[in-house]
Amino acid sequence: MSDNLTVIKKRKFSPSFFASWEMVLVYILVLINLMLMIFQPDIYFASGTMSSMISYSLISAIMVFGMIFILLLGDIDVSIASIMLLSAMFMGYTYGATHNAFLAILVSIGVGGACGFINGYLVSKFKMPAVIVTIATSMIFRGAARIKMGEDKINTYPSWFSNIGWNNFLGIPVSLWIFIAFAIIFGLILHTTSYGRKLYFIGNNPTASLYSGINTMWFKVSVFTIMGALAGVSAVFFIGRYTGIDYSMGKGLEMDIIAVCVLGGVSTAGGKGKIYGPVIATFVYGFLKYALELMNMEANTIKLVTGIVIIIAVIIPLIDKQFIDNCYKFFSCSNSKELASIRFQERDNLKIIDNEIFRIKEDKTAGEKEKSEKVNALKLRKDEIKKRSNERYAVVLETVKAAKAAKKKKIAAKK
Amino acid sequence: MMGNNGMSAAVGKRKFGGVIKKITGAREFGLTVAFAVLIVLALIITPDLFQVETLLSNLRNYAYVGIMVLGMMGVIITGGIDLSVGSTLALTGAITATILNNAYDNKTNFPTFVLVIIGIAVGAVCGFINGVLIGKLKVQPMIATLATMYIYRGAAYIVSGGTWITASKLTDGFKNLTTGKFLGIYHIIWYLIILIAIFAVFYRYTTSGRRFYAVGTNEESAKIIGIKTDRVKILAYTVMGTLAGFCGILFVSNLAIFNASIGDGVELDVIAICVLGGVSIVGGKGTLLGAVIAFLMMTIVSAFLSMITGMSVWSDALKGLIIVVAVLVNVITAYMSEKRTLKERVI
Numbered sequence: 001m002s003d004n005l006t007v008i009k010k011r012k013f014s015p016s017f018f019a020s021w022e023m024v025l026v027y028i029l030v031l032i033n034l035m036l037m038i039f040q041p042d043i044y045f046a047s048g049t050m051s052s053m054i055s056y057s058l059i060s061a062i063m064v065f066g067m068i069f070i071l072l073l074g075d076i077d078v079s080i081a082s083i084m085l086l087s088a089m090f091m092g093y094t095y096g097a098t099h100n101a102f103l104a105i106l107v108s109i110g111v112g113g114a115c116g117f118i119n120g121y122l123v124s125k126f127k128m129p130a131v132i133v134t135i136a137t138s139m140i141f142r143g144a145a146r147i148k149m150g151e152d153k154i155n156t157y158p159s160w161f162s163n164i165g166w167n168n169f170l171g172i173p174v175s176l177w178i179f180i181a182f183a184i185i186f187g188l189i190l191h192t193t194s195y196g197r198k199l200y201f202i203g204n205n206p207t208a209s210l211y212s213g214i215n216t217m218w219f220k221v222s223v224f225t226i227m228g229a230l231a232g233v234s235a236v237f238f239i240g241r242y243t244g245i246d247y248s249m250g251k252g253l254e255m256d257i258i259a260v261c262v263l264g265g266v267s268t269a270g271g272k273g274k275i276y277g278p279v280i281a282t283f284v285y286g287f288l289k290y291a292l293e294l295m296n297m298e299a300n301t302i303k304l305v306t307g308i309v310i311i312i313a314v315i316i317p318l319i320d321k322q323f324i325d326n327c328y329k330f331f332s333c334s335n336s337k338e339l340a341s342i343r344f345q346e347r348d349n350l351k352i353i354d355n356e357i358f359r360i361k362e363d364k365t366a367g368e369k370e371k372s373e374k375v376n377a378l379k380l381r382k383d384e385i386k387k388r389s390n391e392r393y394a395v396v397l398e399t400v401k402a403a404k405a406a407k408k409k410k411i412a413a414k415k
Numbered sequence: 416m417m418g419n420n421g422m423s424a425a426v427g428k429r430k431f432g433g434v435i436k437k438i439t440g441a442r443e444f445g446l447t448v449a450f451a452v453l454i455v456l457a458l459i460i461t462p463d464l465f466q467v468e469t470l471l472s473n474l475r476n477y478a479y480v481g482i483m484v485l486g487m488m489g490v491i492i493t494g495g496i497d498l499s500v501g502s503t504l505a506l507t508g509a510i511t512a513t514i515l516n517n518a519y520d521n522k523t524n525f526p527t528f529v530l531v532i533i534g535i536a537v538g539a540v541c542g543f544i545n546g547v548l549i550g551k552l553k554v555q556p557m558i559a560t561l562a563t564m565y566i567y568r569g570a571a572y573i574v575s576g577g578t579w580i581t582a583s584k585l586t587d588g589f590k591n592l593t594t595g596k597f598l599g600i601y602h603i604i605w606y607l608i609i610l611i612a613i614f615a616v617f618y619r620y621t622t623s624g625r626r627f628y629a630v631g632t633n634e635e636s637a638k639i640i641g642i643k644t645d646r647v648k649i650l651a652y653t654v655m656g657t658l659a660g661f662c663g664i665l666f667v668s669n670l671a672i673f674n675a676s677i678g679d680g681v682e683l684d685v686i687a688i689c690v691l692g693g694v695s696i697v698g699g700k701g702t703l704l705g706a707v708i709a710f711l712m713m714t715i716v717s718a719f720l721s722m723i724t725g726m727s728v729w730s731d732a733l734k735g736l737i738i739v740v741a742v743l744v745n746v747i748t749a750y751m752s753e754k755r756t757l758k759e760r761v762i
Contacts (some may be wrong), residue, residue, distance in 0.1 A: 058692070059622065076557065122739065126746050129696040131557070135683050136738035150728065255561055268555045300577070304569025310562040316556050346461025 021265045023318065025280040032287045038351035040294050051173045055166065056173040057286020059241050060084070060253055064278050065186040066227030066262050072203045074270025075130035079119060079138035080231045081253040086141045087111040087309060088235035088245050089149060094317050100388020104158070108233040115141055119219060124220035138254070146247040157242040164240035175237060179282075187275040199223070203271030223362045259306070260285050263313045336400045339393060346389040416489035446693065446705055449741070450712045457715060461722045463744030472588045472603060473718035475593070475669065478607045479504075479662040481710045483685045484692075486655035488706050491689050492618075493651045494631045494698030495549060495556035500659040500685060502567035504678035505539045507534040509571040510591075512580040520582045527588045531664055538660015539653055541567055546649030546656075564682075572675040582671035593669040603665055609660075614704050627651060630696030687734070688713050691741045709741075 036044045041050055063080050070077050091108035095101060115137070122133045151237055164174050190196035201209045212218050227270050238250060262268060263285060264278030288309060292302045329340035360366070458465060481499055490497045511530050518525040548559040578585070582590070593603040619625040626647045629637040638644050667673045692702030692709030716737065720730045 067540055122743075128742050128746055129690075130698055132686070132690045132738065132742055134740070135687065136735040139683070139731045139735030140739070143729065143735060146728050147732060255564075258558075258563065261553075262558050299571065300569045300572035300576070302569075303565045304573070307562040307565030307569065310558065310565070311548065311554070314558055314562070315548075315552055409722060 022277050025284050029284050032291050036291050039369050055173045055175050057283050058179050060071045060234050061282045063230050063257050064260055066230040067257050068266055068278055069223045070227055071261055071266045072199045074203050077134045077227055079134040079251040082138040082141035083112050083115040084235045085145050085230040085249045087232040089145050092154035092156050099157040100356050102306025108235050110227050113225050113229040116225040120221035120224025124217045149247050153246045154246045158238050161240040182280050190275050200271055231272055237383055259310050263399045338396050342389055342393050349385050353378050418721040443645050444709050473541045475601045475603055477649055477714045478603045478663050480684055481607050482610055482658055482662050484706050484746045486658035486690050486708050487685045487689050488694050489627050490655050492627045492631045492693050492701055493648055497655050498560040498682050500727055501562040501678035501681040502564045503538055503656055503659035505571040506567045507537045507660040508667045508673055509575040510537055511664050512667050516580050516584045534664040535657055540656040542653040543657015546652035550645035550648035575675045580673040589668055590671050593665050618703055628699055687738045695746055
């Protein structure tokens with residue numbers, strides 16, 4: 001940041017930290033909690049509500065990490081819910097046959113990984129669009145599960161799975177422990193290893209990364225395989241919460257996961273996003289849903305509200321200087337470029353003078369009298385600038401109006 | 416592919432071969448062959464399928480998907496995607512069905528054409544919101560329509576109150592909107608045919624239609640040429656929404672039953688048909704002919720699967736498999752033709 005020539009200033013705590021997207025998510029999280037405290041105090045302060053809220057948010061949250069990776073590549077995977085179903089099915093059959101929980105979980109992860117591998121191979125080897133491939137494979141995986149299961153339910157799972165979904169360990173839900181462990185592992189992979197840097201590289205420019213010697217094809221396959229394996233892990237959580245499955249298990253879950261990632265600031269265009277945004281967003285999304293359920297809202301009203309929240313979350317980062325300028329241009333300069341540019345020029349000039357005044361005031365070498373003289377001169381200059389720009393504005397306004405009137409006349413003449 | 420044909424004509428050799436190449440090299444050729452094979456297969460396995468009445472009734476129940484394909488094609492050509500069509504369909508269905516339900520309770524008669532106008536307007540507004548989010552606010556199409564999918568679906572439940580509205584509540588005029596016959600063919604199929612004709616002209620011969628391709632091929636250069644890309648996108652999504660709204664009415668009228676979960680997952684069918692028909696998901700490529708052939712193929716497939724007993728559980732998996740294979744074939748033929756073009760350039 002600094003070299004030897006410049007005077008090293010003591011770095012102040014940046015106020016932009018509080019306006020960063022992750023902090024906004026934290027505010028929303030606090031807001032949800034406050035709202036619950038105010039509207040449903042007896043439920044909120046009851047023992048166990050907090051931990052059940054957390055477990056509820058984490059039912060399928062493990063898949064978020066895989067989805068971050070895939071979105072960073074600029075791809076998307078909508079087949080994860082179907083992969084989860086397929087691996088849950090195989091896990092159930094394996095456990096039913098062998099009563100070996102370890103083997104069952106291993107099979108689940110293996111099946112998930114294999115499904116992810118198929119996705120990744122189709123996407124990267126044949127350069128097929130990821131959306132279509134995963135839509136199709138989601139149909140295939142769910143269809144395959146349905147062919148095998150029919151309308152049956154599978155309940156042959158180890159009974160201790162429900163600990164993950166419902167119980168606490170040292171006062172904190174078991175699922176949260178596992179989630180934190182996964183978050184740390186994947187955060188380290190993403191932010192400290194070369195694998196993580198390559199993810200950003202490929203997401204930002206696949207061609208450049210190919211030319212600089214990254215084997216993008218197998219890299220993509222590996223990312224999709226990780227996603228599939230995580231879906232297999234997630235099946236354990238899901239069964240821990242709901243004990244049994246049928247063929248409609250987790251339908252529409254993929255959209256929730258993608259929504260969480262987007263809410264957490266991961267760009268679907270690739271190459272942008274951090275691990276802690278989605279981690280916080282997981283809780284925001286889960287808490288929001290739980291809070292709405294506590295307020296006795298219907299399932300479909302909740303859907304509507306979550307949709308609105310996603311849109312707001314996506315639009316908020318768009319509100320920058322450019323956006324505000326455009327709004328200003330639209331509302332107070334009658335949508336004319338010329339008028340707006342006069343105003344913006346005036347604003348910029350005034351800012352320069354303001355900075356100058358500030359500099360003079362801070363200057364310790366000059367005397368008080370000298371300072372006030374200089375400041376007064378600059379203030380006069382400011383007034384002059386304002387006056388001149390107002391005059392110009394009035395002149396241009398007339399021409400703009402005349403042009404508009406001429407246009408109207410032309411249209412009227414045409415008619 | 417077109418450039419390739421032009422090249423061979425310029426060389427002046429193999430004129431007849433050029434014609435054959437033009438036919439076999441067309442994007443739709445592989446699809447047509449697949450379609451023919453499928454029909455032969457279906458003929459062998461279930462000869463009952465090929466009775467006019469069976470075909471017509473299958474087409475009648477699947478026609479609304481075909482209508483939405485026409486709009487979805489435009490959206491995908493501009494480089495976007497619309498996941499909210501199923502929910503838009505449900506929302507317009509909810510509004511029209513609720514109006515009819517209330518009219519029935521009050522023992523008044525509600526004119527059908529007003530219902531159609533309301534439905535189309537609602538659909539257009541839904542599409543317009545998508546368009547503004549994507550075109551003006553530059554939200555990713557996938558995310559914007561994902562969110563509006565939730566919103567419209569929730570709104571459909573709120574409007575209808577989550578109840579079933581059955582055939583007895585709907586007026587005969589409304590039901591006749593689709594199930595009536597003209598020249599022996601159901602009205603809904605006529606709508607499909609008319610809309611296909613309109614959109615064939617729209618995508619190929621009108622300026623607005625060509626702008627879709629321009630925006631999808633290269634948005635930056637389209638902007639430099641002077642195309643207002645945001646407006647083109649808004650138009651694409653509004654057309655899509657309008658068609659989805661229209662389909663909402665047709666759906667309720669056709670099945671004479673309403674529930675707020677109608678059209679759940681139909682967006683995937685629609686997108687799949689577009690891709691099957693050779694519309695490139697990254698934008699800028701695709702013809703209506705291919706999409707229509709793909710639609711007919713999917714109609715046959717779903718009819719075929721419903722004819723064989725015990726096959727209904729297979730339908731999803733088979734559909735997915737067909738999509739994967741079709742996209743794979745598309746990718747491979749595109750790669751081969753690229754290679755061929757390069758070879759001819761060297762000569």
